[in-house]
Amino acid sequence: SVPVQAGQTPPLLQYFGTLLTRGKLNAFESLELSRLVVNQNKKNLLENWLAEDKLECSEELGDLVKTVDNDLALKIYIKARATPKVVAAFAERREFDKILIYSKQVGYTPDYLFLLQTILRTDPQGAVNFALMMSQMEGGCPIDYNTITDLFLQRNLIREATAFLLDVLKPNLPEHAFLQTKVLEINLVTFPNVADAILANGMFTHYDRPRIAQLCEKAGLFVRALQHYTELPDIKRVIVNTHAIEPQSLVEFFGTLSREWALECMKDLLLVNLRGNLQIIVQVAKEYCEQLGVDACIKLFEQFKSYEGLYFFLGSYLSSSEDPDIHFKYIEAAAKTGQIKEVERVTRESNFYDAEKTKNFLMEAKLPDARPLINVCDRFGFVPDLTHYLYTNNMLRYIEGYVQKVNPGNAPLVVGQLLDDECPEDFIKGLILSVRSLLPVEPLVEECEKRNRLRLLTQFLEHLVSEGSQDVHVHNALGKIIIDSNNNPEHFLTTNPYYDSRVVGKYCEKRDPTLAVVAYRRGQCDDELINVTNKNSLFKLQARYVVERMDGDLWEKVLNPENEYRRQLIDQVVSTALPESKSPEQVSATVKAFMTADLPHELIELLEKIVLQNSAFSGNFNLQNLLILTAIKADPSRVMDYINRLDNFDGPAVGEVAVEAQLYEEAFAIFKKFNLNVQAVNVLLDNIRSIDRAVEFAFRVEEDAVWSQVAKAQLREGLVSDAIESFIRADDATQFLDVIRASEDADVYSDLVRYLLMVRQKVKEPKVDSELIYAYAKTDRLGEIEEFILMPNVANLQNVGDRLFDEALYEAAKIIFAFISNWAKLAVTL
Numbered sequence: 001s002v003p004v005q006a007g008q009t010p011p012l013l014q015y016f017g018t019l020l021t022r023g024k025l026n027a028f029e030s031l032e033l034s035r036l037v038v039n040q041n042k043k044n045l046l047e048n049w050l051a052e053d054k055l056e057c058s059e060e061l062g063d064l065v066k067t068v069d070n071d072l073a074l075k076i077y078i079k080a081r082a083t084p085k086v087v088a089a090f091a092e093r094r095e096f097d098k099i100l101i102y103s104k105q106v107g108y109t110p111d112y113l114f115l116l117q118t119i120l121r122t123d124p125q126g127a128v129n130f131a132l133m134m135s136q137m138e139g140g141c142p143i144d145y146n147t148i149t150d151l152f153l154q155r156n157l158i159r160e161a162t163a164f165l166l167d168v169l170k171p172n173l174p175e176h177a178f179l180q181t182k183v184l185e186i187n188l189v190t191f192p193n194v195a196d197a198i199l200a201n202g203m204f205t206h207y208d209r210p211r212i213a214q215l216c217e218k219a220g221l222f223v224r225a226l227q228h229y230t231e232l233p234d235i236k237r238v239i240v241n242t243h244a245i246e247p248q249s250l251v252e253f254f255g256t257l258s259r260e261w262a263l264e265c266m267k268d269l270l271l272v273n274l275r276g277n278l279q280i281i282v283q284v285a286k287e288y289c290e291q292l293g294v295d296a297c298i299k300l301f302e303q304f305k306s307y308e309g310l311y312f313f314l315g316s317y318l319s320s321s322e323d324p325d326i327h328f329k330y331i332e333a334a335a336k337t338g339q340i341k342e343v344e345r346v347t348r349e350s351n352f353y354d355a356e357k358t359k360n361f362l363m364e365a366k367l368p369d370a371r372p373l374i375n376v377c378d379r380f381g382f383v384p385d386l387t388h389y390l391y392t393n394n395m396l397r398y399i400e401g402y403v404q405k406v407n408p409g410n411a412p413l414v415v416g417q418l419l420d421d422e423c424p425e426d427f428i429k430g431l432i433l434s435v436r437s438l439l440p441v442e443p444l445v446e447e448c449e450k451r452n453r454l455r456l457l458t459q460f461l462e463h464l465v466s467e468g469s470q471d472v473h474v475h476n477a478l479g480k481i482i483i484d485s486n487n488n489p490e491h492f493l494t495t496n497p498y499y500d501s502r503v504v505g506k507y508c509e510k511r512d513p514t515l516a517v518v519a520y521r522r523g524q525c526d527d528e529l530i531n532v533t534n535k536n537s538l539f540k541l542q543a544r545y546v547v548e549r550m551d552g553d554l555w556e557k558v559l560n561p562e563n564e565y566r567r568q569l570i571d572q573v574v575s576t577a578l579p580e581s582k583s584p585e586q587v588s589a590t591v592k593a594f595m596t597a598d599l600p601h602e603l604i605e606l607l608e609k610i611v612l613q614n615s616a617f618s619g620n621f622n623l624q625n626l627l628i629l630t631a632i633k634a635d636p637s638r639v640m641d642y643i644n645r646l647d648n649f650d651g652p653a654v655g656e657v658a659v660e661a662q663l664y665e666e667a668f669a670i671f672k673k674f675n676l677n678v679q680a681v682n683v684l685l686d687n688i689r690s691i692d693r694a695v696e697f698a699f700r701v702e703e704d705a706v707w708s709q710v711a712k713a714q715l716r717e718g719l720v721s722d723a724i725e726s727f728i729r730a731d732d733a734t735q736f737l738d739v740i741r742a743s744e745d746a747d748v749y750s751d752l753v754r755y756l757l758m759v760r761q762k763v764k765e766p767k768v769d770s771e772l773i774y775a776y777a778k779t780d781r782l783g784e785i786e787e788f789i790l791m792p793n794v795a796n797l798q799n800v801g802d803r804l805f806d807e808a809l810y811e812a813a814k815i816i817f818a819f820i821s822n823w824a825k826l827a828v829t830l
Contacts, residue, residue: 030055112142135168180207192219223249254284282312307336327353347375355380370398387417408438416447441473475499493518543572555593639666677701685713708732720746724755733759749778769795777812
């Protein structure tokens with residue numbers, strides 16, 4: 001140890017400095033130099049020398065440096081290949097993954113058990129991490145999982161042991177069954193909540209379930225115990241601890257049981273604590289009613305007489321059920337548990353309960369509130385039963401409420417039942433007046449009428465009428481009351497415009513048929529009026545109605561041959577109804593009906609009554625026509641008498657009809673009566689074929705047209721001279737060609753001359769003048785020929801001359817040829 005002066009470098013350092021400039025120090029030199037530097041706290045020099053590889057690393061050097069710098073010491077250990085020291089250093093630094101990697105690199109097998117025990121002393125969580133890393137080593141964990149677990153448990157490191165096992169047991173392998181059981185056991189004893197969480201996670205399936213079930217039960221994890229027990233007695237023992245079981249978990253557990261076991265457990269719960277467990281049982285029944293069976297659940301509640309349970313259970317099931325029994329039981333349960341509002345709601349809304357059964361139950365239950373019973377009876381038509389129940393139980397307030405607020409339309413049924421129950425009239429009248437116009441009058445009247453108490457409604461009906469009611473049923477009822485009281489019913493029936501004639505008429509039929517006729521007439525109730533008059537032989541009233549009605553369909557019905565009362569009606573129409581009538585339309589409609597019904601004889605009878613006798617229609621043009629025409633068709637023997645007695649009919653038309661009917665004398669009489677002389681003479685000529693009577697008639701009337709018709713007929717019959725005489729009297733030149741032809745055929749040229757002279761005054765025709773010259777020649781009247789040709793004429797003289805020459809009338813021909821200077825022809829005639 002050489003003394004060192006201040007400010008000088010120690011000799012040993014100078015020595016080492018010289019060595020470093022020449023190369024790398026050996027292990028001893030490196031250790032000594034490092035000790036000097038560490039003492040002087042010059043750690044940076046060590047770092048530089050190590051970086052420059054000037055020092056030889058050794059385990060001792062690492063131990064020295066470790067006192068000042070663990071990281072630098074670890075580097076030295078690694079370079080010195082001091083493997084145990086490296087592993088220990090990594091362990092201290094909690095770089096357990098590096099231990100495994102380093103050991104593998106250098107081919108070193110550390111004492112893992114020792115390492116784990118070492119780490120456990122200072123760092124339990126680090127020990128867990130190290131154990132997990134070992135479990136992931138290739139070739140498997142070097143230490144048995146159970147041994148590792150026991151190391152943790154020896155130090156009471158329950159949580160760390162649990163963490164390790166939960167990680168390594170994730171694959172859930174059958175060979176890990178013991179460890180699965182172990183991790184659950186240790187936690188059930190010490191940390192039940194952790195065990196509960198593990199079980200909830202469902203990561204293990206191979207553990208000893210009966211063992212765990214018992215531990216769960218001891219630990220108070222009753223739900224887990226239930227999930228693990230497989231025998232019904234065990235389940236029933238545990239399940240009654242409902243005070244310590246979360247209700248929803250218990251409900252879910254029931255979903256795992258068979259139907260029979262579930263019902264057994266539900267029964268036990270109710271036995272142990274009916275009130276305390278009822279809510280859970282109801283919830284289970286609601287949740288699993290399909291699996292358990294609704295009937296079985298109902299039976300269970302009924303077994304314990306738990307209407308409250310039934311109420312809550314069926315309440316959830318009701319909306320999806322259409323079973324009448326379910327709906328009834330719900331109503332029953334609600335009623336017995338005092339849930340009156342719910343009873344009222346279901347009876348009002350449900351369409352599935354048995355109405356009769358429900359009504360009877362509610363009547364027997366005698367609830368303080370009658371609204372549920374009102375709902376049932378109102379909806380399903382038990383109003384009389386309801387009324388009787390309310391009246392006999394002195395619940396008049398509900399009767400009023402029902403009629404006034406619930407259903408005024410059913411008030412008639414209420415009134416009817418009250419009448420049957422002999423309720424005081426004042427109450428009934430007050431009830432009716434309290435709803436007034438809301439009441440349906442027709443059924444109300446029907447109910448009172450059935451019981452012969454119609455007069456009860458007098459005040460009510462008069463009140464409605466005074467308010468201006470025009471309701472037909474109001475007036476019908478009032479009319480019936482007036483009819484029954486005989487208070488001038490005819491006035492009402494004829495003046496009241498609102499009642500229904502058919503209804504009131506029907507009411508009158510058995511009381512007074514004539515009043516029924518009045519009502520039916522007012523409403524034109526044809527069928528009803530006909531029936532009532534037939535039934536009561538009121539044919540005069542029927543006849544008057546049918547005549548006044550003027551309806552073709554009605555006439556067709558009463559005049560139908562199948563109507564057994566037709567004859568009686570016709571007699572009254574003929575004798576009374578129609579003669580009384582002052583209406584032409586009524587008469588016309590009646591006559592038309594008789595014609596349509598093809599009743600000619602009855603029609604004649606009818607028409608004679610109104611036409612031939614002094615009635616308002618004696619001079620009626622149409623009726624006179626109809627009478628004669630009908631007689632022509634049905635009774636010709638009467639026609640001539642009618643023609644002689646009647647004056648205001650259509651002569652031309654009726655005469656033509658008579659001709660068509662071959663009633664020629666009647667036709668002649670008609671035409672003659674109406675101065676239709678041409679038609680008359682035509683009948684004589686064409687139909688009667690009497691020219692003599694025609695000539696006689698022509699002389700009587702002296703009409704050109706008549707003579708003309710006679711002349712034509714005479715001409716047709718070959719009476720040429722007579723015809724010519726008649727044509728001349730008729731001054732008719734129109735038929736000159738026919739007359740000329742007929743005269744030549746008959747060789748009556750003298751008469752022809754007279755005719756042609758008349759014709760010549762009307763027409764200028766060459767034919768006429770030519771024929772006149774020819775006629776003169778034929779009668780050897782040559783002087784008239786000479787005079788004629790000298791006068792103006794239009795005769796074809798050449799043709800006439802040739803014709804005369806051809807017929808050897810040479811003298812006449814000579815006069816003609818000389819006049820026209822036809823010398824050649826003239827020479828031949830000489």
